[in-house]
Amino acid sequence: xxxxxxxxxxxNGLLAEAGLGRxxxxxxxxxxxxxxxxxxxxxxxxxxxxxxxxxxxGRPDVEVPECLPDYECTxxxxxxxxxxxxxxxxFRASGRKSGHGTVAWLPAPDxxxxxxxxxxxxxxxxxxxxxxxxLDTGVREHDWLVETDGEPYWESAEGWTPRRVIPGDAGQxxxxxxxxxxxxxxxxxxxxxxxxxxxxxxPDARILSLRVMSDAGRVSDLNAAHALNWLADRVRDGHRVDxxxxxxxxxxxxxxxxxxxxxQALKRLTDRGVxxxxxxxxxxxxxxxxxxxxAVDPTLSVISVGAHASPTARAPYSNHGVWVRQWHEGTxxxxxxxLATTPVTVQGAYAYWSGTSFAAARYAGRLAQAxxxxxxxxxx
Numbered sequence: 001x002x003x004x005x006x007x008x009x010x011x012n013g014l015l016a017e018a019g020l021g022r023x024x025x026x027x028x029x030x031x032x033x034x035x036x037x038x039x040x041x042x043x044x045x046x047x048x049x050x051x052x053x054x055x056x057x058g059r060p061d062v063e064v065p066e067c068l069p070d071y072e073c074t075x076x077x078x079x080x081x082x083x084x085x086x087x088x089x090x091f092r093a094s095g096r097k098s099g100h101g102t103v104a105w106l107p108a109p110d111x112x113x114x115x116x117x118x119x120x121x122x123x124x125x126x127x128x129x130x131x132x133x134x135l136d137t138g139v140r141e142h143d144w145l146v147e148t149d150g151e152p153y154w155e156s157a158e159g160w161t162p163r164r165v166i167p168g169d170a171g172q173x174x175x176x177x178x179x180x181x182x183x184x185x186x187x188x189x190x191x192x193x194x195x196x197x198x199x200x201x202x203p204d205a206r207i208l209s210l211r212v213m214s215d216a217g218r219v220s221d222l223n224a225a226h227a228l229n230w231l232a233d234r235v236r237d238g239h240r241v242d243x244x245x246x247x248x249x250x251x252x253x254x255x256x257x258x259x260x261x262x263x264q265a266l267k268r269l270t271d272r273g274v275x276x277x278x279x280x281x282x283x284x285x286x287x288x289x290x291x292x293x294x295a296v297d298p299t300l301s302v303i304s305v306g307a308h309a310s311p312t313a314r315a316p317y318s319n320h321g322v323w324v325r326q327w328h329e330g331t332x333x334x335x336x337x338x339l340a341t342t343p344v345t346v347q348g349a350y351a352y353w354s355g356t357s358f359a360a361a362r363y364a365g366r367l368a369q370a371x372x373x374x375x376x377x378x379x380x
Contacts, residue, residue: 075217077355136191138211140338154207185215196335201365228265247357270301286321330359
């Protein structure tokens with residue numbers, strides 16, 4: 001990331017002097033206001049570029065803009081056999097519960113969804129409703145998230161704007177023409193699915209939704225750090241945030257230096273007393289995945305969550321190791337899925353999905369619900 005104009009040409013010239021060629025190019029999509037992004041081709045080595053730029057920045061005769069690599073985290077869902085399913089009479093979709101197919105979830109009948117837990121009225125919660133900040137693909141409307149008291153269960157974060165442009169929503173294109181179909185990203189609906197799991201575990205809470213993830217399940221480090229900083233500022237200004245759910249992550253590229261901006265943002269937020277629940281990932285290895293692996297840092301309030309197959313055995317896909325601190329159900333989770341398409345709109349859709357994302361969502365919901373004081377009891 002460079003924050004000055006003409007950075008591409010100047011950096012390419014300096015990198016050529018360092019023997020790294022001219023690997024940089026302007027991005028294919030515009031960046032957010034005030035930020036200039038530079039893209040590195042597949043064959044480029046971002047760590048070498050970053051190190052060379054930092055060395056050159058120390059030379060008194062060279063002016064180099066601030067340069068931070070912007071890697072991408074991915075959402076944690078699990079590979080399953082691909083299959084083709086009739087979702088509704090208007091279209092068919094083939095995909096996997098993996099994040100690699102056309103769709104990553106599988107449709108579920110409504111009768112497999114547990115009953116919707118009742119929500120206590122706000123008058124019974126003297127400390128107010130706990131707020132779960134959900135950093136994901138964004139939440140969409142669903143009848144499960146509609147409350148009879150007129151108080152919405154979720155809201156989009158007003159004023160939140162990502163620093164790096166997130167690809168547009170998929171799944172909303174018209175598919176009335178012959179042979180056409182909805183453009184589902186592999187993780188389309190991921191945020192709504194998580195919201196349903198939080199709703200199951202924490203009916204008395206409410207969700208604050210920040211869209212940081214694309215429908216392909218990718219989150220840039222830049223946007224993740226910016227969202228965490230935005231929440232820290234919100235808490236500082238007196239607004240309520242009780243739990244943050246971040247169901248994405250990645251291994252570090254070169255020690256911890258490239259994840260430093262995310263760690264700094266986590267520190268600002270957790271120093272204000274807000275725990276961050278992060279999914280451990282689905283590589284089936286003990287390789288640390290961040291931000292979940294920050295759970296071993298005693299100066300941060302990060303809770304890493306893996307998926308278990310039983311109370312005494314982990315799910316085989318779940319990452320593991322001393323850095324994974326909590327274990328919850330994540331396999332064949334059932335939750336809500338917003339199918340809002342043309343020419344049909346469905347508010348009562350449900351799906352199966354597997355992964356540590358969903359174990360983390362369940363834990364975040366339970367954590368938030370446990371924070372809610374018991375209702376006031378009248379005197380005997």
